[in-house]
Amino acid sequence: MFAEGEILTGASQALTVPQSSVILRDGKNYVFALGADSKVSQLTVQTGRRADGKVEVLDGLKPDAQVVVTGGAFLNDGDTVQVVSKPAASSLGDKP
Known part of the structure; x- marks a missing residue:
């Protein structure tokens, strides 16, 4: 016998990180936090x-x-790091 369910x-609100x-x-x-x-x-x-790819930080x-x-x-x-941002997502079908 087999049953499948969802609870x-x-x-609730929570602090999450990727x-x-x-x-x-x-x-x-551990996480690495960026300083000034x-x-x-x-x-x-x-x-x-x-x-969903997120971890709750308690x-x-x-x-x-x-x-x-x-x-x-x-x-x-x-360690010293350089901050980079993700490229902006483009919409399909947009024309200049």
């Missing part, structure tokens, strides 16, 4: 639920922090 839970931002080292979860001097700080974070990160999204596994505390 709906209530929505899953690619969370680095697992020595059994702990373009140097990163390795922060230990407590994580919660994971869904503790260890301020809501307004900028975090490294890709390449964090290659960084160390205090």
Whole structure:
């Protein structure tokens, strides 16, 4: 016998980061946060639920922090980084 179901839970607000931002080292979860001097700080974070490519951060990160999204596994505390932005998405069918 086989049954398939779905459990709906209530929505709640949470601080989330992209899953690619969370680095697992020595059994702990870390993110790299950008400082004003373009140097990163390795922060230990407590994580919660994971869904749709996002990870809930329960503790260890301020809501307004900028975090490294890709390449964090290659960084160390205090490294200097350069911020780059994603190219703007273009709409199909737009003509100049």
